Amino acid sequence: MTLPSSGPISLNDVWAEYGMPNNSRFPQDIYGKPGVPASGPLGLSDMYGKSNWLLTKSVDSLNVSSVTGGASGECTFTTTLPYTSMSYAVLSGTEPPVARRAWTAPTGTTGKYTINNPAGGGQWSYQWTIRVTATAAGLPDLTIDLNCNLDKEL
Secondary structure, three states: OOOOOOOOOOHHHHHHHHOOOOOOOOOOOOOOOOOOOOOOOOOHHHHOOOOOOOEEEOOOEEEEEEOOOOEEEEEEEEEOOOOOEEEEEEEEEOOOOHHHEEEEEEEOOEEEEEEEEOOOOOOEEEEEEEEEEEEOOOOOOEEEEEEEEEEEOO
């Protein structure tokens, strides 16, 4: 579910979201959980909008540019729980041909999107955005967007 973004919030709400027993200690037992810092001051108001179910990406955007080619980049997508499916769709722009990109189906909680700039003839420029979606029965769908840029100059 996700904790409310405003209004009343209780320790019972926090424990239920994170699947913890009601006799857990706050904040000691919640540190390091998804969306929660590992240490530092923490109050109930810091828990607004937090969720035990997260989909994160390893980079903010994926940019590969080179003159000679041979460069590549990748972004890893990770969920906090094992989702049964993770896929992507192009939201905008033009995705490069399959020889210059790859989607690695998730294993457990991780999927990977890779782009590469092969050496060899030609000049190209692609800018596109993908949306990755993780799904599982009984859990909320998770989505995250990734901006991509692939350029090769002569």
